[in-house]
């Protein structure tokens with residue numbers, strides 16, 4: 001398999017179980033200063049199921065990646081594996097891996113945009129004033145970060161060390177045993193009936 005190799009397969013859809021329509025595309029991507037990752041996308045035209053994931057091709061130790069978000073780091077490359085928790089403590093946002101979580105390659109701004117759309121959804125769901133206001137405040141804080149007006153800390157906790165923030169400004173730390181214990185891994189099984 002060379003660096004740009006793409007493998008396409010037709011598989012049984014893990015969601016609707018229809019044979020021979022869902023497409024699985026595996027793409028090997030070389031990320032500078034990080035290494036090779038495998039991007040897998042499954043798409044089913046029959047039921048609309050879509051899932052993508054990023055797996056680093058090397059097994060690593062649990063790691064905590066810490067980067068200051070400021071106007072100079074908005075374009076910094078971020079690799080978030082399916083099993084990673086993403087936190088911005090200053091504005092109180094956190095995404096933990098769940099059965100539907102996806103691995104992705106983006107940049108710091110892209111991470112903010114993901115949080116932004118999650119908060120936007122929450123804004124529409126909340127009907128009490130207090131929650132509305134909290135969500136609005138969070139939304140505003142994300143805007144400020146996106147515009148490079150403020151700073152905050154981006155933390156990615158990955159029990160398998162397969163995420164990364166590709167920058168010489170990133171701090172890569174070990175995850176303390178007790179914190180590691182609390183991490184959700186996002187591993188899930190899709191039952192094949």
Ligand SMILES: [Zn+2]
Nearest residue numbers: 013016044047
């Ligand atoms: Zn399907």
